[in-house]
Amino acid sequence: MNRSRMLQQLDEVKVWDIIIIGGGATGLGTAVDAASRGYKTLLVEQFDFAKGTSSRSTKLVHGGVRYLAQGNIKLVRESLKERGLLLKNAPHVCHNLSFVLPCYSLWQIIYYGLGLKVYNFLSGALSLGKTKIIAAKKAMTLLPTINPAQIKGAVVYQDGQFDDSRLAINLAQTAVENGGTVINYCSVTGIIKENKKITGVQFTDTINGNVYEAKCKVLINATGVFADKVMQMDDGMMKKMILPSQGIHLVFDKHIFPAHAALMIPKTSDARVLFAIPWHDKVIVGTTDTQIDEPAIEPAPLEEEIGFILQHINKYLQVNVQRKNVLSVFVGQRPLVIKNKIRKSSLMPRSHTIIVSNSGLVTITGGKWTSYRKMGEDAVNNAVFSAKLEKRNCITETLKIHGWQNNLDKSDALYVYGSDAKSLKQLCVENEDWANLLHPTLKNIQAEVIWAVRKEMALTVEDVLARRTRILFLDAKAAIESAATVAKLMAGEMKKDDSWQQQQISAFSKLAKQYLLS
Ligand SMILES: Cc1cc2nc3c(=O)[nH]c(=O)nc-3n(C[C@H](O)[C@H](O)[C@H](O)COP(=O)(O)OP(=O)(O)OC[C@H]3O[C@@H](n4cnc5c(N)ncnc54)[C@H](O)[C@@H]3O)c2cc1C
Numbered sequence: 001m002n003r004s005r006m007l008q009q010l011d012e013v014k015v016w017d018i019i020i021i022g023g024g025a026t027g028l029g030t031a032v033d034a035a036s037r038g039y040k041t042l043l044v045e046q047f048d049f050a051k052g053t054s055s056r057s058t059k060l061v062h063g064g065v066r067y068l069a070q071g072n073i074k075l076v077r078e079s080l081k082e083r084g085l086l087l088k089n090a091p092h093v094c095h096n097l098s099f100v101l102p103c104y105s106l107w108q109i110i111y112y113g114l115g116l117k118v119y120n121f122l123s124g125a126l127s128l129g130k131t132k133i134i135a136a137k138k139a140m141t142l143l144p145t146i147n148p149a150q151i152k153g154a155v156v157y158q159d160g161q162f163d164d165s166r167l168a169i170n171l172a173q174t175a176v177e178n179g180g181t182v183i184n185y186c187s188v189t190g191i192i193k194e195n196k197k198i199t200g201v202q203f204t205d206t207i208n209g210n211v212y213e214a215k216c217k218v219l220i221n222a223t224g225v226f227a228d229k230v231m232q233m234d235d236g237m238m239k240k241m242i243l244p245s246q247g248i249h250l251v252f253d254k255h256i257f258p259a260h261a262a263l264m265i266p267k268t269s270d271a272r273v274l275f276a277i278p279w280h281d282k283v284i285v286g287t288t289d290t291q292i293d294e295p296a297i298e299p300a301p302l303e304e305e306i307g308f309i310l311q312h313i314n315k316y317l318q319v320n321v322q323r324k325n326v327l328s329v330f331v332g333q334r335p336l337v338i339k340n341k342i343r344k345s346s347l348m349p350r351s352h353t354i355i356v357s358n359s360g361l362v363t364i365t366g367g368k369w370t371s372y373r374k375m376g377e378d379a380v381n382n383a384v385f386s387a388k389l390e391k392r393n394c395i396t397e398t399l400k401i402h403g404w405q406n407n408l409d410k411s412d413a414l415y416v417y418g419s420d421a422k423s424l425k426q427l428c429v430e431n432e433d434w435a436n437l438l439h440p441t442l443k444n445i446q447a448e449v450i451w452a453v454r455k456e457m458a459l460t461v462e463d464v465l466a467r468r469t470r471i472l473f474l475d476a477k478a479a480i481e482s483a484a485t486v487a488k489l490m491a492g493e494m495k496k497d498d499s500w501q502q503q504q505i506s507a508f509s510k511l512a513k514q515y516l517l518s
Pocket of ligand 1: 021022024044052053055056058060188230248287288333334335366370
């Protein structure tokens with residue numbers, strides 16, 4: 001995946017079959033689907049791939065236990081199928097994880113035990129393992145720091161966990177390997193029409209300021225919480241349909257929760273869901289569901305949200321964590337679609353919505369990461385219908401994602417690169433310094449920076465520290481301390497001077513401070 005080659009294709013292709021705006025889970029899933037069906041496909045993303053919500057999820061590949069409680073069997077069944085497909089098609093970035101749900105009464109054991117057995121039953125042949133009811137003592141061995149007070153037993157069920165932005169990068173690579181073109185740092189600023197029908201888009205390369213016009217047969221709007229803005233570019237009279245709902249996560253050192261399983265509290269005292277999840281040697285605690293007026297690309301956590309997580313984690317675990325113990329706080333915004341006049345965000349359905357406008361714009365939004373493949377399939381089906389493209393079958397149910405590799409050695413710090421890990425390690429033969437750690441407290445090596453620039457279209461220090469590696473999300477202070485090394489390595493590869501390095505270090509440090517709680 002090479003950005004100059006991608007830009008070159010803008011000159012070579014006169015009319016694209018499908019142009020996609022937005023390089024998050026939805027847009028990238030759509031690009032993989034469209035390219036693998038053989039449509040000439042272009043995707044443009046205004047920042048970096050997965051810079052939006054798609055790098056800020058709870059990292060679960062799940063059917064949605066709470067949608068089961070709401071009786072939405074169809075949505076749960078569909079998501080469980082997608083969960084199973086994802087674990088098969090991208091085993092290097094997704095895996096099975098046990099979730100322990102402590103029960104504080106016999107009634108809870110029966111209610112959650114039965115519910116989660118149904119949850120597993122609905123996954124059919126793609127089941128990740130049986131749901132079990134266990135004694136309180138066993139729950140305490142699985143969750144060593146759990147507060148044992150009042151626990152009567154627990155339910156253990158299986159779900160998936162993944163690395164969201166690594167999967168996003170691998171999807172971009174898969175799209176390219178199937179003939180697609182994907183370009184980051186290109187912001188769509190206008191829609192071109194002839195006789196009221198869309199014929200293309202105008203966008204600006206924010207790296208060099210170049211302005212492009214690209215023609216297409218059909219345009220797909222996959223801009224998540226920003227979908228209204230693109231719809232209004234198409235039709236100034238369009239009413240808002242997105243209700244952004246924000247969720248935050250606090251990341252801690254794993255000693256507060258030294259478990260291999262995750263903790264799931266389905267209903268806190270104020271009826272919210274709380275997870276504590278081991279991830280890349282740390283623990284993620286979240287999340288919240290707070291209605292927000294305007295979408296933001298770098299949303300900030302609210303004091304109330306931080307307070308909720310700190311209060312509840314100190315209640316359910318035998319720990320005393322405070323703001324100073326938080327290694328990173330990251331915030332994402334769900335693109336929930338206003339339907340049936342339900343405005344309270346936690347009641348909003350998480351299924352996706354597709355709208356085809358009179359001009360031919362196909363907008364796809366809502367849904368969740370787990371369902372990205374199905375969303376891509378549905379978006380392309382609608383685009384093909386709307387633009388009367390030649391019909392071709394979707395092949396993504398069995399399409400292996402870039403990096404696919406089975407039987408991974410999870411003790412290898414580079415396992416998340418899957419089949420690329422071998423070539424990445426070869427870089428340390430080219431320059432043995434690149435085998436050095438980026439930071440003494442992290443497992444990431446310098447070669448990952450070189451790899452990110454050469455193979456994964458990383459253009460900034462933030463791209464490397466936030467989304468190619470996950471250092472910013474795991475430990476913001478360590479990320480700031482690594483910025484100078486990353487800038488230097490990138491400058492060597494990209495032939496950039498000292499002032500570029502200084503500008504990158506300063507921009508990244510400013511951003512990363514938002515991931516720290518003062
Ligand atoms: C707190 C939280 C936790 C979640 N946890 C989970 C989970 O554990 N599992 C799960 O399955 N789902 C989860 N989700 C849902 C999931 O993360 C989202 O549904 C998904 O990431 C949305 O992807 P998207 O591509 O639609 O949006 P985004 O990822 O936001 O992508 C949209 C992209 O469009 C780009 N864009 C916007 N305007 C333009 C323009 N003019 N030109 C070019 N590009 C543009 C943006 O820069 C952005 O990158 C969670 C969501 C939140 C908020």
